[in-house]
Every structure is written in C-alpha cells, then in structure tokens.
Amino acid sequence: MFDFRYYTPTKVVFGRNTESQVADLIREAGGTKVLIHYGGGSVVRSGLLQKVTDCLNAAGIPHVSLGGAVPNPRLGLVLEGIELCRREKVDFLLAVGGGSCIDSAKAIGYGVTNEGDVWDFYDYRRKATACLPLGVILTIAATGSEMSDSSVITREEGLIKRGYSSDLGRPRFAIMNPELTMTLPDYQTACGCADIMMHTMERYFTNGGNMEITDSIAEGLLRTVMANAEILVRDPRNYDARAEIMWAGSLSHNGLTGCGNDGGDWMTHKLEHELGGLYDVAHGAGLTALWGSWARYVYQNCLPRFKKYALRVMGVEDLGTDEEIALKGIEATEDFFRRIHMPTNLRELGVNATEEDLITMAHKCAVGVKGAKGSARLLREEDMLAILKASM
C-alpha cells in the first residue's frame, strides 16, 4: 500500500434540472464575469445554451461566450479563449459540454492566470501557479474531467496530444443532470462507458500498493457501468441508467479508484493517444480496440489482479488455473464491449493501419513515456509495437 493524497473539492450538484442553479453556484464561487465555453451545435440546438444565458441574464451576471471546442481540443482555441478572457476581464469560466470542452476551459484558465506560453505546462516545462475558477455543466458522461485534475490538449503543429494535471484545475462545481446526456448518439454513449471503465481499469491492473477498499469500490463501479451500459443499448432514455453512468464517470477519474496504489498502469491510454493522433477515432472506441491485446500481452505479469478482476467483476467461475481464469475475464470483457457495439481490434475500429503506421505509433508512444512505462507490465517500444500488431 502506497501513501496517497486525495483531493476532490468540486461541489457536485446532481439531478434533474440542476442546470437552473448555475447562477447561484457561480456567485457562490465568486464569479462576476463569465466566459461560457462550449463545443459544437448540440448545446445550441438543445436549447441548453439559451437556458444558461437566460439564467445568467436573470441573475445579472455579465458573460461572453466561446464555442468550437472539438474532441481532442485544440491549442488554437485555447489561445483564443485566453485572449478573450483577458480582453473582457473574465474571472470565471463555465464549461458547458463534455470532456473536451472542460479540458479546453482548464487550459484557458491556466493561460489567463499565468504569464508566458500555456503550452509549457502541457510540454512538462513548468507548473502552473494558478487557474481561473471553473464550473461545469456536464453533457457527456465519459472523461471525468468535471472532477479530475487533468486536461488533455492537442497542439495543431505536429498533432501533439499532451495532458497536464494540477489540483488548481479541478472545477469548483459540476452540475450533472443525467437528462442532458439523453440526446447523445448511441455510439458516443457507449464510447463514454468504455472511457469510464478504462479510467478505473488503468488504476486496477497494477503491481503495486493495492488497498482492498479501493478494489471493492473499483469492482463495484465496473459492474455498475457494465450493467447500465447494456441497459442504455436497449433503452437510451433510461434516466436511472444515465445517472448511474454519469456518477460513475466522475468517481472513476477523481482519484477515488486509485487510492493506495502505485499510480496505475495507463499504457492502454498512452497507446490510444497515439492512435487518436493518427486517425480520427473516438477515444473510448480506441481504448476498447486496444485493451484486449494489451491485456493478453501483460496478464501473466499481473496475474493476481487479472484473476481477481475475472472473479469479482466479470463473474468468471473459480475453476481451472489462474491463467485460465484471467483469460476468461479478458474474453468476457471483450464480449461485453461487443454487446455495447464497441470494437475489440483496429479493424472493427475502422482503422487500416500499415506496418509503418504501427511503427510510428509505437515510437511516438515510447518517446512520450521516455522509453518505458506500465505497472501491470513495463512496456518498451518493442512491446508497444507487439501490442499494436496484435490489435490489427
């Protein structure tokens, strides 16, 4: 068991119509001039953006807005947001959307309050000393950015995708109304469920410092997400299932499912980042396309955890060797991914990668992790390439 810090200051306001509390929450957090940051047209079409601006207008809170946050949010828009905030003397950021929009808002927050190039933080050159206070109205359950310390930004030049983590970026409040996620396409809902699961699985499959209470929370979370993801395949407007998954998304990435461990494995995420850099794929689908190949490559080095997962999460019977049980757990996970229409290899993901592409991805990934990384099994460039090849 490792020492840990746990810090989740975000005030969660969960339930139907909670977005109508936005003005009070901004006031409580001390905001007097707001940048409303959002993504594409869906929050416009759904009327959510109008509702939010009506709330702010009614409360007499001045605001400006900036749309255009895209999946794999771009540095260019972040720089535009920083400029806008400074010009308009914005002192509070409100992200209305999913993880991309929240991540983009976090980056804007760092940029406004720190001198110099905001990319420095994402390029691991220095640490931010402040961030503008940030609130969230969540419309996609997936990344957990609404409670997490992390944000991922892509620099257009060279398509470099990098993450920066700081407690300063944790949102002040997160408004979570499960109804706001009901209009998502089925594919995006399933991608979100996959991403949520992977945030916990990356922390679960480690060779260091596990706590039983953390495991039991992680296992319960995974079972809950799986059961409700399947409900949403049949019944996308099921409020309770939407709520279970939305709350699981926050708990999966706010630190709770990693307390006491060694920090997690994260290699499926690292490989997927390279995949997302080369191809236009949804993050959650990229993760499921790689996970089985990663798991088969590493499970023998992390057998007690894969066995525990098989028994407690996937309901595999305690029969046969540990290896057999572990493999059944991996197979059952892939079966589940298929049931929610997620890919289990690159082909199903729609990616026809050449061997050269695979080599490029493995190389970039190895450089990104400074040579080797992974807790379930330490992976070097040749291991990364082997996993990518196995996922074809």
Place this chain on the structure above:
Amino acid sequence: MFDFRYYTPTKVVFGRNTESQVADLIREAGGTKVLIHYGGGSVVRSGLLQKVTDCLNAAGIPHVSLGGAVPNPRLGLVLEGIELCRREKVDFLLAVGGGSCIDSAKAIGYGVTNEGDVWDFYDYRRKATACLPLGVILTIAATGSEMSDSSVITREEGLIKRGYSSDLGRPRFAIMNPELTMTLPDYQTACGCADIMMHTMERYFTNGGNMEITDSIAEGLLRTVMANAEILVRDPRNYDARAEIMWAGSLSHNGLTGCGNDGGDWMTHKLEHELGGLYDVAHGAGLTALWGSWARYVYQNCLPRFKKYALRVMGVEDLGTDEEIALKGIEATEDFFRRIHMPTNLRELGVNATEEDLITMAHKCAVGVKGAKGSARLLREEDMLAILKASM
C-alpha cells in the same frame, strides 16, 4: 433515485509520518496563528503533540493549545476555546485526536466566526454563516468527522447531545497516518469499526432513492471493514488493516455512501444518542447493542434492502424466503459483532436499564425527532420503546 449534492473539499494526506507535513498544510490553507485542540493524555504520552508543536515552531507558525476534549465533547470547553481564540487572534484550528476533538474544534470554529450563542446552531435555531478553517491530525478511525460536515456537542445542562451539520465545518485537510491508531485499546478499535459500519448502514437501509453504484460502494466498504476488523482482533498492529479501516471511516461518513438516497434512516444513531445521554457507554458499542433489535423490528418494512445486504455483504446463501434470508443477514451481523467483542444487547453493553429508563429514552428520542423518524420504517415513540425493550 433522489437528486443529491456531494461536496468533500477536505485534502486528505494519507500514510506513514504524514503528520510531519502539518506546517505546510496549515500555510497552504492560509493559517497564521493556530489553536491546537486535543483530548486526553494519549497524544501527550505518545509524543504526537510534541512532534506537532515542534513542526509548527520550526516553521515559525505561532500557536496556542487547548486540551481536554472528551468523548461526547462538552459545550463548556467549546466556549473556553472560543474565548481563547478571540483573545489570541487565532485564525486556524488544528484538531489532533479523534471525532470528539474534531467535533469540538468545529464548534469552536462556528463560535469564533459568528456572533451570539454557539449553542443556537446545535439547537436548530439558526445557521452558521462561517467557520474558522480547520485541519485535522486523526488518531482514531471512527466518526468520519475528518471529512464530514457534522459535529455533535453535549450541553452539560440537562446532558443534551445535539448535532449540527454545515459544509462550512468540513476540514480543510485531514492528515491520516494509520500508525497513529495502533496504540488504541482493542475495545476502542472495535467500537470505531462498529461506528464506521453504522454510518454506511444507516444510509443503506432506506426505502427511497437507491443508486446501484452507491450500493456497490457501500457493500464493498462494509465487507472491507468487517474483514479488517477481524484482522485487528488478532493483530492490532497490522498497518494495512489499520489503513483500510481508517480510509473506510472517512468514506463512510463524507456523503459518498448516501449519494442518491433519501438521506438515510439514522434511528439506531438517534436511539444510541439517548443511551449515551443516560449511561457512560462508547458510541460504537451502544450502536451494536441496539442494531439487532432495531433491524428485527424494521426489516419487514424494508425487505428488499435487508435481503440485498444479506446476500451481498454477509454472504448469506440465496435460499429460502426473503424474510429468512434477511433474518440470516441480521444474525450474521450480530455474529460478526460478537467476534470483534462488541455487544449485541444492553446487557452485554453493561447497561441494566429500568423500564422507567427505557420510557425516558424513548420519550426523549421521540421529542428529539419531533415525533417520528426513520426510512427503513417510520418509528414513533411506542416503536422506539419496543426496540429498547427488545434490546434488553
């Protein structure tokens, strides 16, 4: 499923020797003059108090101290603390101890920052508008006060024990070093485990608004506490078991195990408060002495939950009627309480109550809840008396 708010701003610093970080954490929280509040002689004898003052001295943070917090912490000491803080211009409270000491510090914090009588808050007459910032070095895993919004204070006049809850009172940081709990007497360790379990069980046995993810967290927490409480009976200095229970104590009462429900039942706690008012009993032991009688009185009104608990937490086999399964779960819980040497009735608790005492307790309890309360089953005065009689 009910709407909910979840707010746990406390920065948790968990692990060996974490108390040496106290000065940095106080600085981070803006403290410049500290009241160190503690209980009896154990933090003096163990050298912890000296270590803390050494840390503050080395960091140049001025401080005063106030000992004497007792189980069922008293209003008199709170008033003394308020006076001391005002005189010494204290701007940060550091509680070094268990729940009583933390609760007492919270009350001091409300008293210093609000005009008028601090008892008003505990007497439900008005709400606090501020609290001094508060940090904790935890030495007993039990009440969860280190992350919770609640504090319980006893007014000497009439021995009235009352709780007040406010997000303002949530500690800024909680230093949790499991080693600091190793010198606790076995009985107090077991009482702490019982209290931790009951904070989750009070939230679990309800007739409204359950979420599957909350249930799965609650069930995992209960199983973890039980397994590790039994380890500590045999091996009180087991670090990992101490750590599991310490972290479970915080998670059990910070709100996590109640997300989405109707607020919980809490009648075992209410009845125990009356018991603690009349007799000098440890809170955790009072809870286990009453729980079985409460459970048998209410389970038929909350059968799906008692059945789920029996199957998932107590490992009862899914055979027989729902009633039979539920009763087996209750029996298994009492068996567990006995294995950790906790009482399952008033006699084992060492209380020889007269019928008059029982009538007094039931009456005071009914008055305290304004007539009737309870989610598993709504209890009126006659029900409370019946439960107390059954617990003899």
